[in-house]
Amino acid sequence: MAAEFEVQKALYAAINGLGYVCYDAAPQAADGGSAASFPYVEIGAIVMVEFDTAYETGFDFVARIHTRSRSGAMKETKDIQGAIYARLHRGTLAVTGYNTILIQREASDVTRVSDGSFHGVCEYRGLIEYAG
Amino acid sequence: MKTGIQVTGIAQVNQILGAIAPKHAKNLMRATVQDVAKQLAKSASQAAPASDSGGDLKRGIKPKRERGDRTTVASTVRASPFYWRFLEYGQGPDGVEHAFMLKALQEMRPDINRVYLETFGKKLAAMLARERKKAGN
Numbered sequence: 001m002a003a004e005f006e007v008q009k010a011l012y013a014a015i016n017g018l019g020y021v022c023y024d025a026a027p028q029a030a031d032g033g034s035a036a037s038f039p040y041v042e043i044g045a046i047v048m049v050e051f052d053t054a055y056e057t058g059f060d061f062v063a064r065i066h067t068r069s070r071s072g073a074m075k076e077t078k079d080i081q082g083a084i085y086a087r088l089h090r091g092t093l094a095v096t097g098y099n100t101i102l103i104q105r106e107a108s109d110v111t112r113v114s115d116g117s118f119h120g121v122c123e124y125r126g127l128i129e130y131a132g
Numbered sequence: 133m134k135t136g137i138q139v140t141g142i143a144q145v146n147q148i149l150g151a152i153a154p155k156h157a158k159n160l161m162r163a164t165v166q167d168v169a170k171q172l173a174k175s176a177s178q179a180a181p182a183s184d185s186g187g188d189l190k191r192g193i194k195p196k197r198e199r200g201d202r203t204t205v206a207s208t209v210r211a212s213p214f215y216w217r218f219l220e221y222g223q224g225p226d227g228v229e230h231a232f233m234l235k236a237l238q239e240m241r242p243d244i245n246r247v248y249l250e251t252f253g254k255k256l257a258a259m260l261a262r263e264r265k266k267a268g269n
Contacts, residue, residue: 044221044222044229044231045229045231045234045235047231047234047235047238048238049238049239049241049242050242051242060238060241060242061238062234062237062238064221064229064231064234066221066222111217111223113223119221119223121221123234
């Protein structure tokens with residue numbers, strides 16, 4: 001299976017294991033609004049580039065983890081981001097077919113969206129090498 | 133949100149240059165870092181979305197020379213239209229996370245040493261040519 005999918009699957013499993021609702025793409029209601037149950041976590045863009053050496057092949061990736069909350073304050077979003085940080089930052093990520101060399105958070109931010117909800121974005125950088 | 137690439141090994145180059153020609157060394161490093169930022173901005177600009185009528189975002193992504201400090205030179209890549217972040221993170225009207233900045237950064241990351249050395253060589257050659265011309269040779 002593609003490394004992109006395996007990374008996404010591993011992130012999904014890790015975040016879901018924390019007890020948060022996690023989506024690949026948040027469901028949309030018929031009127032165009034959100035049909036997702038807030039708060040939720042969405043796995044966003046995963047940009048991968050080759051991380052090959054003479055003897056190994058692998059990938060260097062950055063994955064965006066979006067956190068969305070309709071709570072009255074930023075705290076809920078930050079709490080979720082904190083829990084994900086505690087789980088992933090310099091932790092382990094079980095990517096099928098690959099050994100995880102590194103996963104660490106590189107950036108984190110929370111902004112207020114025009115509909116009054118909060119949107120948190122964290123970027124996690126990872127290095128994986130082919131285990132075969 | 134700020135993220136970036138750190139290039140190691142420059143410290144030694146800077147140290148040698150700093151010992152023999154401190155002013156030139158700093159100018160050279162500043163020009164090199166600015167040129168790397170320019171290449172990153174160009175790449176981000178190519179990946180940025182544009183409406184049929186516009187292109188403000190594509191045109192608005194530019195490198196900016198930062199102040200740095202006594203031992204550091206710095207440049208950033210900035211997008212002038214305020215809505216860049218909505219499109220970057222998927223809060224725009226289309227709801228699509230375009231991630232053009234992230235893509236440009238990731239594209240450059242594995243090649244950063246090559247990009248840096250090539251740019252450094254180019255800038256060094258240009259500086260030496262300028263100095264030769266100034267000296268009348």
